[in-house]
Amino acid sequence: MQPNQEKFISLVKEKNKGKNLKYSILTMGCQLNENDSEKIAGMLDEMGYIEIDNYKEADLVIFNTCCVRENAEERLFGKIGEIKKIKESKNVILAIGGCMMQEKNMVNKIKKSYPFVNLIFGTHTMQNLPENIYKAIIKQEKVRDILDIDGEIFEGLPIKRNNEYKASVTIMYGCNNFCTYCIVPYVRGRERSREPEKILEEIKGLAKEGYKEITLLGQNVNSYKGNEKIKNFADLLNEVCKIDGIERVNFISPHPKDFTDDVIEAIANNEKISRIIHLPLQSGNTKVLKEMNRKYTKEQYLSLVDKMKERIPNLVLSTDIIVGFPGETEEEFEDTLDVVKKVNFEQVFMFIYSIREGTVAAEREDQIPEEIKHKRFDKLKELYESRVDENNEKYLNTVQKLLIEGKSKNNENMLEGRTTTNKVVIFNSNEKNKIGDIVSVKITEAHRWYLKGEIV
Ligand code: SAH
Numbered sequence: 001m002q003p004n005q006e007k008f009i010s011l012v013k014e015k016n017k018g019k020n021l022k023y024s025i026l027t028m029g030c031q032l033n034e035n036d037s038e039k040i041a042g043m044l045d046e047m048g049y050i051e052i053d054n055y056k057e058a059d060l061v062i063f064n065t066c067c068v069r070e071n072a073e074e075r076l077f078g079k080i081g082e083i084k085k086i087k088e089s090k091n092v093i094l095a096i097g098g099c100m101m102q103e104k105n106m107v108n109k110i111k112k113s114y115p116f117v118n119l120i121f122g123t124h125t126m127q128n129l130p131e132n133i134y135k136a137i138i139k140q141e142k143v144r145d146i147l148d149i150d151g152e153i154f155e156g157l158p159i160k161r162n163n164e165y166k167a168s169v170t171i172m173y174g175c176n177n178f179c180t181y182c183i184v185p186y187v188r189g190r191e192r193s194r195e196p197e198k199i200l201e202e203i204k205g206l207a208k209e210g211y212k213e214i215t216l217l218g219q220n221v222n223s224y225k226g227n228e229k230i231k232n233f234a235d236l237l238n239e240v241c242k243i244d245g246i247e248r249v250n251f252i253s254p255h256p257k258d259f260t261d262d263v264i265e266a267i268a269n270n271e272k273i274s275r276i277i278h279l280p281l282q283s284g285n286t287k288v289l290k291e292m293n294r295k296y297t298k299e300q301y302l303s304l305v306d307k308m309k310e311r312i313p314n315l316v317l318s319t320d321i322i323v324g325f326p327g328e329t330e331e332e333f334e335d336t337l338d339v340v341k342k343v344n345f346e347q348v349f350m351f352i353y354s355i356r357e358g359t360v361a362a363e364r365e366d367q368i369p370e371e372i373k374h375k376r377f378d379k380l381k382e383l384y385e386s387r388v389d390e391n392n393e394k395y396l397n398t399v400q401k402l403l404i405e406g407k408s409k410n411n412e413n414m415l416e417g418r419t420t421t422n423k424v425v426i427f428n429s430n431e432k433n434k435i436g437d438i439v440s441v442k443i444t445e446a447h448r449w450y451l452k453g454e455i456v
């Protein structure tokens, strides 16, 4: 925390004393966005605000926005409208931050059409929140705090985590890849890696507090750059796995082009690392991949998968796929289906291509009609879902190590945990088992969205 921000924290705290003011954060984006919300919550707690879930009842509402796809905008405007109504009868402070606020046209639109928004902040100025809230509530100013250039990395922001045994740790900010469909590099700036020692210190602290599972976050985690001692992502993974108390390590997202052998070795050698790896494919066609600027071919992707599966037994993969990229022909789309069949992904996150102003692909004139995009989406979904049961049945009669997450949502008497491949398993609890423990469970039933098992 910056010393000058500490001052504003105390000033706001003093001003709010005895008022029992409540805040609510609506997180609209990815895990990095969620991690930012945890930091925002950490600062607001220090300022004396109390967190509540229902943003309609809060005195301070924060929208943490995302702009990776178009529908996010409509959703945000709808929410702003809801707060406008509440503002008519009650003094509510509305602050909007996150990736969408790094887009100039969006900020202009809010200034023009929604002038009652009290505070707008970008992703590079989040750490100034105490000062900005001070200005908004005490000086009643309209605050617009956005930086175009890449922000520095601010260490030591207070953080309020939304889970007691699983934690996310951002290891790098920004993205240098400029995939031609993607807005992220424009709103998050260039890649900046945190110092490895700071990351390890944070994770050691989490282990002491009882956290068992860590997810390392970044837009392209395997291009992480460390220092002389901990040079790259593979080194970092090895160091994180040495930390006592941490039982599981995930990371999201790696880029296939940077999936070097040392990272594969690090995974193979460390059982703590999850056996589900997210490996974004985007398209299975080499020409489309080239136009997306992904820097790998269909064949290179498939041979990387083969190499990983050979070296890491029991590995399963998840992926992101975009259908309907400009110019994509039916034949090219078939290549995507072909890769999905060959790799047999255990989870597929499917997206319909969405035009993002300012990106290279948005300029293309050969945009695919909505109807075709939707047809392709449905076809991909059908293929993926047709494999789900088969993939689940593979688990029958195997013994899986589960990290217990809590009571089953559908059955009070059962506990729920996840395998190292992120499958939900429910099982009969026994007095001794607690949240955060690792237990061995034999899988007895496979259902579509969960497995059932017995402790062994
Ligand atoms: N850096 C990560 C995640 C980026 S955003 C990665 O490269 O994997 C998450 C996903 O959103 C992407 O993987 C991509 O599949 C999807 N996405 C990004 N831009 C998109 C767009 N314009 N239209 C549709 N989907 C998009």
Ligand code: SF4
Pocket (backbone or CB within 6 Å): 175, 176, 177, 178, 179, 182, 183, 184, 185, 219, 220, 255
């Ligand atoms: Fe976007 Fe590509 Fe960067 Fe991922 S790697 S954030 S898809 S530009």
Ligand code: F3S
Pocket (backbone or CB within 6 Å): 028, 029, 030, 031, 032, 033, 065, 066, 067, 068, 099, 100, 184, 187, 188
């Ligand atoms: Fe994440 Fe959306 Fe920003 S996906 S990085 S919150 S644009």
